[in-house]
Amino acid sequence: MATFLWNDIVFGPIHSRRVGRSLGINLLPREAKVCTFDCVYCECGGLKRGASGHRLPTLDEVREAIQGRFSELASAGQGIDSISFTGNGEPTLHPDFPAIIDITLAARDRWFPQAVVSVFSNATRLDRPEIVAALMRVDNPILKIDCATDDLAAVMNRPRKGYSVARTVELMKAFKGDFILQTMLVKGPVVDNTTPEALDAWRNVVRELHPREVMLYSVERDTPVAGIERVDADTLAQAAAPLVAEGFSIQINA
Numbered sequence: 001m002a003t004f005l006w007n008d009i010v011f012g013p014i015h016s017r018r019v020g021r022s023l024g025i026n027l028l029p030r031e032a033k034v035c036t037f038d039c040v041y042c043e044c045g046g047l048k049r050g051a052s053g054h055r056l057p058t059l060d061e062v063r064e065a066i067q068g069r070f071s072e073l074a075s076a077g078q079g080i081d082s083i084s085f086t087g088n089g090e091p092t093l094h095p096d097f098p099a100i101i102d103i104t105l106a107a108r109d110r111w112f113p114q115a116v117v118s119v120f121s122n123a124t125r126l127d128r129p130e131i132v133a134a135l136m137r138v139d140n141p142i143l144k145i146d147c148a149t150d151d152l153a154a155v156m157n158r159p160r161k162g163y164s165v166a167r168t169v170e171l172m173k174a175f176k177g178d179f180i181l182q183t184m185l186v187k188g189p190v191v192d193n194t195t196p197e198a199l200d201a202w203r204n205v206v207r208e209l210h211p212r213e214v215m216l217y218s219v220e221r222d223t224p225v226a227g228i229e230r231v232d233a234d235t236l237a238q239a240a241a242p243l244v245a246e247g248f249s250i251q252i253n254a
Contacts, residue, residue, distance in 0.1 A: 005030065005044055006087050009057050009065035013073070013080050023073070023080045023115075025104065026087025027062065027094040029054035035089035036124040038158040039146075040225040041186050044088050059096040066107050074111040082140070083108055085119040092125040098134040105137065116140055120182065124163060126171035141179040142215065143172060147193050148201035156191045165205075172209055181211040185218050185236060187229040194231060199239050206243055216240055217253035 006026040016022040033044040085091040116139035123143040135141040147153040218231040233254030240250040
């Protein structure tokens with residue numbers, strides 16, 4: 001399967017099915033994914049042995065890239081809807097993540113005051129107070145839970161040792177619902193989180209956390225594990241229906 005990696009610190013703007021016209025920020029190496037998950041569906045491919053040796057961009061490099069690209073786009077009259085931390089893995093792994101959030105918010109206020117700042121995170125670093133504080137400063141902390149049980153997460157997300165869904169849910173409660181919950185649904189011979197049991201358990205997690213919005217989506221690109229199937233819009237809508245009936249805001253991206 002093909003691997004999709006971003007080559008620049010700041011990339012785009014691109015059209016994101018989740019956040020609109022998006023200017024992306026990649027804090028990870030260009031050559032390989034660096035992440036605390038190794039999801040079976042990840043467009044960046046699988047984790048590779050030795051990837052930890054690839055260099056992260058420095059704080060000064062990130063600052064220069066952000067300020068240079070923001071200034072260039074603003075001078076050209078190009079608008080953006082979201083400044084989105086995504087890229088080749090988990091953005092909160094960068095050791096200067098809190099400082100980079102401060103730099104980004106200042107640059108946003110100067111060049112694109114109408115844009116929101118979004119961080120796509122797998123929520124594995126919420127045990128660090130400085131990461132939580134940084135995420136609380138952005139407009140859209142977008143935090144991931146795909147599965148409600150450790151057994152299913154172990155197969156689908158393949159997290160680093162020590163990951164616990166229950167512990168992650170407890171840590172997410174610090175946001176008091178002021179975050180977006182992101183969930184990927186897939187089917188396949190390796191994993192299927194669309195079964196009635198899996199969806200019932202996931203919906204209970206949503207009820208417990210009561211996020212201001214849920215992003216429910218499926219795969220769009222090739223996956224590193226063969227046989228992972230895209231879930232269609234009707235299946236996504238059916239999964240969301242009980243929560244929608246209860247008043248939850250669900251964004252379905254098919």
